[in-house]
Amino acid sequence: MFDAEESWKLLHKKAFPRVNTPDLKIDLELERLGKEMVSKCGGLPLAIIVLAGLLARRPKIDEWRRTCQNLNLHMSGESFEQDGGIHGVLALSYYDLPYQLKPCFLYLGNFPEDQKISARRLYQLWAAEGIISLEGNRGEETAMMERGERYLHELAQRYMVQVQLEETTGRIKSCRFHDLMRDTCLSKAKEENFLKTVSPQHLHQSMHCSTSATATSMRTVRRLSITVDNEVQNYFSTDDKSFQHVRSALFFPIQTGREGTEYPLPLFQGLCNNFAMLRVLHLEKFTFVEILPKAIGNLVYLRYLSLRHSHFQKLSSSVGNLKYLQTLDLRVNFFSYLTLPNTIQKLQNLRNLYLPPSHQHTYKLDLSPLSHLEILKNFDTQVSPFRDLFKLTKLQKLSAVLSLESYEMEEMIKHLNLRSGRLRETSFRIYYRFHSEKEVNILKLLSGCPHLRKLDLIGHITKLPEHHSFSQSLTKLTLRKSGLEEDPMVILQKLPKLFTLSLRGNAFIGKEMCCSPQGFPLLKTLKLQGLPNLESWRVETGALPNLVHLEIDECKKLEMVPEGLIYLTKIQEVMIINMPENFQNRLQEVQREEYYKVQFRKNFDTEKISKIKFNMRISGPMFGGLLQTIYPSTVPKEWKML
Incomplete structure (x- = not known):
């Protein structure tokens, strides 16, 4: 005080x-x-x-x-x-808030205490509720984003929310409440009957009460925020009709276990039948039955549906009934390996589509009719035809996995570059071998896309393009199985906006690597994983001035920690995994030096991996492909496809 x-x-x-x-x-x-x-x-x-x-x-x-x-x-x-x-x-x-900002502020009360709230998600929820309009003379997503950011920025200027900015763009990335401000928000939300929050501690007095006053109150509730424990069925019965006026339902599980909170089938069907007027349904980090039931198609007024980090393996074709849907988030548990119905193409009001990180592609998923799409995440050319992208003329943000022939890659790059005025951000994971001179030229075209933010290259690269061939917007780069013989740092350290660099699984097969003065001016995270021939790595004075996190994994011939690390004043953590004894001994010597303030972590937490429940039936090579994304050194050699 x-x-x-x-x-x-x-x-x-x-x-x-x-x-x-x-x-x-x-x-x-x-x-x-x-x-x-x-x-x-x-x-x-x-x-x-x-x-x-x-x-x-x-x-x-x-x-x-x-x-x-x-x-x-x-x-x-x-x-x-x-x-x-x-x-x-x-x-x-x-x-003191202007009238249009009051519901924006009260809506933040939906989220649990201390939760970081994604700004983009918040804008999408505001739009689904009609708190901010999608109408605009320019691109609708642009108008919605700008209006949402303007409102959130004003709340931040009044110190009513705390915001975190994106380092690369300066735009608001996320926000959160101070506890006392959240109390004020919930108090005003209750006064104005804007929102009802329910938690396990208050369940007995919040949801089921026989008094007529409570029954009348429930009939006027429009928004529910429910924090649930493992006994989800205690929150409402499957035949409870008192929720038929609810427009928004956000469920937040208390993560007491590693497998997520189970959501029983009868309860989910009851929700879909009794919350028939819903515009917003947020069901993240839940475990459902193998197939998400067709009852989901009963929620015909939905504008926003998020099942992120949940677990199920098939989405019912009835999802095609949700004709008003604006945002669909299917970024489920990575190991769900989700099968999607082609009825998604009926959702022609869809603006934001987040596909699963791992698809089951038994047939082609046609996305070309979704002409209003503005955000498309996890598009996969093995699941959907790459030319579908050419028909999505309003697309502004694209994240895609590309497995294409050289002529297809050229066609796609030229098309995306022609539309660079509308397309503001792209991220690619590419499976390809850049052997010939023609293929290296394709890599130059690809890496030079003006709107490219993140690039993950998997496959052999004869030679990296010169640094000026890379997009000036590139912030994250991952190289895997590249087989580069020349030191990649010579080129990569000159990329002006690179924040994260990962060299993994034989990305570099040479013996020596050097980071020169003024190299990597903005880099914060550097990961060296599975570089079997690396013997010497020098960090010269003035290199890596902003490095915060360093990870060295399975570089068996690397003899010592670079002495130049002692000059990196911002480094906070060095993570050491699967390194030989002589390296560990040298590490202990460095730690004993008084001026060295870095926290070292020498052991990978294998206990976490051993307790993961895998609900998959996929082949060894396919499983290996998934693991390469998470922890490449665990993949058996016979599973490696490239």
């Missing part, structure tokens, strides 16, 4: 970011009003900062007088003796 003087100093700093400009002067009256208001914050920094966020938008004396009067009037009408007025100050920040 701050004393009176410290409280005033903090308010002064946050409320007057332009204090030195000539058009803004702080006189004694302004200071008196500020000290009077800040005294009601009880010395709590959060309350002081929120009050400052409100006052910063009203720099004139008469505006401060009005705010002080409102604060006094507001607090006199409610009891805040127990918290010293803290919640009164926080509540005033809510009442």
Whole structure:
């Protein structure tokens, strides 16, 4: 807690970011009003900062007088003796919001305490609920994103939410609540009957009560946020009709085990039958039966459906009934190996489609009719024809797995480059051998796509393109099985925006590697995995200035940790896996040096892997292909396809 003087100093700093400009002067009256208001914050920094966020938008004396009067009037009408007025100050920040921001703020109460909330997901939920409109003269996704980000940015400017920015773009990546601000949000949401939250601790008094008042309340509920334990069936019965007016249902499991919370079939069918007016259904990290039942098709008004990180192996064709769906997130558990129905092509209002990371491709999945798609994740050319992408003319963000012939690759790259004005971001995982000069030229075209953010190359590469051939937007690069004989660092260290680099599974087969001064100016994560011939790695002074995480895995001939690591002031963790004894001994010597502050982790946590439940029936080579993505050194040689 701050004393009176410290409280005033903090308010002064946050409320007057332009204090030195000539058009803004702080006189004694302004200071008196500020000290009077800040005294009601009880010395709590959060309350002081929120009050400052409100006052910063009203720099004139008469505006401060009005705010002080409102604060006094507001607090006199409610009891805040127990918290010293803290919640009164926080509540005033809510009442001060413009009308369009109030539902945006209240909606954040849906999410559990301390949860990091994806900004893009939040915008999609706001759009599905009609809190922000999809209408716009420009691209609808662009209009929705810009409006959503503008609203969230204003909440952050008022210090009502904490935001994290994307390092590469500067845009808001995620947000979260302070506990006290979340309490204020839930209090106002309850007052305005905006949202009902349910947790195991309050289950007996929240969901099932025989009083007529509670029954009447339930009939007016429009949004439910339910945190559930392993006994999901305790939350509502399969024939409960009191939820027929609910428009939004977000379920959050308490992760007490490693396998996720089981969602029984009768309960899921009851949800689909009794929540018939739903616009939003969020069911993440649950385990369902093998086939998600056809009852899902009863929710014909759905705009948003997320089953991310859940486990099931087949999606019912009835999903094609969801004609109003805008967002469909099927990024299920990686080992679910999901089969999708072609009825997805009926969802012609779909704007955001997140496909599973591992598909069952018994037939081609046709996505070409989805002409409104703006975000497409995990598109796989072994599952869907690559030319389907040419028909998705509104596509702005694409993540794809490509297994194509050279002429197909050329055709696709040329098409994507022609549409670079609309397409803002692409990420590729590519299975291909770049042997001949023609194939290396294709790699140049591919790596130079102006909107390329992430690139994962799996297969032999005779020679890397020069650094100027790579996209200036590239932030993450993974090379696997490349068989490069020349030191790749010579080229890769010159990529200006590279944040993450992984060299895995014989990506480099040479003996020496060097990171030169000023090399890798922004790199934060470096992973060296399965480089069998690497004997010497030098890190020269001035290289890797922003490195935070280093992982060295199964580089059996590497004799010592680079001495240059001691000059990397930002490094926090070095992870050592499957390395020989002489390397471990050298590592212990480095750790004994007093000036070395890095945390070393020498052992991979194999216990976590041993307890994973695999519900799959797939061949050895196919299983190996999946493991290569997670932990390549575990894949038997006979399973390696390239």
